Amino acid sequence: MEQRVLDTPAIRTAPPFPLPELYSRVERHVPRFEWPIMADDIAAILKLKRERNAVILAHNYQTPDIFHTVGDIVGDSLALAREAARTDADVIVLAGVHFMAETAKLLNPGKTVLIPDLEAGCSLAASITAADIRLMRARHPGVPIVTYVNTSAAVKAESDICCTSGNAKKIIEGLGVPKVIMLPDEYLARNIAAQTKVEIIAWTGHCEVHERFTPEDIRTLRETHPGITILAHPECPPEVVAECDFAGSTAAMADYVGQKRPARVVLLTECSMSDNVALQYPDLDFIRPCNLCPHMKRITLKNIRHALETMTHEVTIAPEIADRARQAVERMLAIG
Numbered sequence: 001m002e003q004r005v006l007d008t009p010a011i012r013t014a015p016p017f018p019l020p021e022l023y024s025r026v027e028r029h030v031p032r033f034e035w036p037i038m039a040d041d042i043a044a045i046l047k048l049k050r051e052r053n054a055v056i057l058a059h060n061y062q063t064p065d066i067f068h069t070v071g072d073i074v075g076d077s078l079a080l081a082r083e084a085a086r087t088d089a090d091v092i093v094l095a096g097v098h099f100m101a102e103t104a105k106l107l108n109p110g111k112t113v114l115i116p117d118l119e120a121g122c123s124l125a126a127s128i129t130a131a132d133i134r135l136m137r138a139r140h141p142g143v144p145i146v147t148y149v150n151t152s153a154a155v156k157a158e159s160d161i162c163c164t165s166g167n168a169k170k171i172i173e174g175l176g177v178p179k180v181i182m183l184p185d186e187y188l189a190r191n192i193a194a195q196t197k198v199e200i201i202a203w204t205g206h207c208e209v210h211e212r213f214t215p216e217d218i219r220t221l222r223e224t225h226p227g228i229t230i231l232a233h234p235e236c237p238p239e240v241v242a243e244c245d246f247a248g249s250t251a252a253m254a255d256y257v258g259q260k261r262p263a264r265v266v267l268l269t270e271c272s273m274s275d276n277v278a279l280q281y282p283d284l285d286f287i288r289p290c291n292l293c294p295h296m297k298r299i300t301l302k303n304i305r306h307a308l309e310t311m312t313h314e315v316t317i318a319p320e321i322a323d324r325a326r327q328a329v330e331r332m333l334a335i336g
């Protein structure tokens with residue numbers, strides 16, 4: 001019988017599978033045949049990080065190839081802001097959207113902060129301007145203005161204090177006043193208003209990812225997946241939050257999954273958040289009717305590599321804005 005010879009020259013000269021340890025972190029998400037191309041960018045990024053003394057801050061909504069391989073500090077807006085204030089790197093690359101890069105720059109005025117794509121914006125940040133804030137202050141004299149971190153530095157500069165979805169209630173109640181203006185996310189403001197006695201004056205901004213979820217989505221999920229646990233981000237409409245099992249910030253949702261270990265779960269939030277959490281808990285069944293954030297998805301391994309190679313695009317903030325905006329962020333970090 002003819003014996004097949006497996007040790008052909010082609011096999012002997014095949015390059016070794018690249019970065020196997022990093023691949024093991026994402027193998028349930030990235031097909032094996034796609035990995036060598038990604039690994040080429042990842043290896044270049046790791047080398048550039050060492051050469052530049054750079055760190056990459058990666059938001060939970062980044063794709064797993066970024067979040068689980070090149071991100072040095074990963075988390076939600078609050079975690080990234082906190083950690084940005086602690087890093088001793090010379091260069092910060094923000095794998096996220098522009099307002100996050102601005103926040104990192106506010107907290108690290110002496111460091112170089114890069115964003116791989118200047119067009120990585122946010123529908124909430126785009127919903128309000130500094131002039132709008134001045135108008136609200138004139139209309140409601142003496143009422144403190146609490147601004148969600150999902151805003152430009154110019155808007156933060158007109159505010160009294162910032163908040164995130166994770167600390168909004170604590171910040172608002174910590175002010176010790178009966179009434180606050182909370183901008184710009186209408187749904188977050190209404191969801192927090194339902195939990196506190198403080199009167200909240202809201203704006204009409206929405207997150208284009210979370211506003212698309214509906215109560216009908218929840219009912220359909222419960223019908224098609226009996227026993228499912230449904231988590232929602234508080235940027236979702238209040239009618240959605242009212243029907244879910246738990247509503248919380250990005251970090252709070254991840255903690256809930258880790259602690260409660262629901263056998264079957266859905267996260268009503270951005271798609272990559274589910275993907276990243278699912279990779280951490282392979283024993284849980286994640287149903288994923290998610291919505292993509294087109295702004296977050298502008299960041300790729302390729303443009304992170306390009307950012308570090310060319311040191312672009314550098315985020316700068318005019319000093320007269322930066323000083324006041326920094327105070328609003330630092331007041332938030334001092335409270336929570």
Ligand code: SF4
Pocket residue numbers: 061097121122123124125150207208209210270293294295296
């Ligand atoms: S998910 Fe929503 S809040 Fe976050 S960056 Fe995208 S548009 Fe903005």
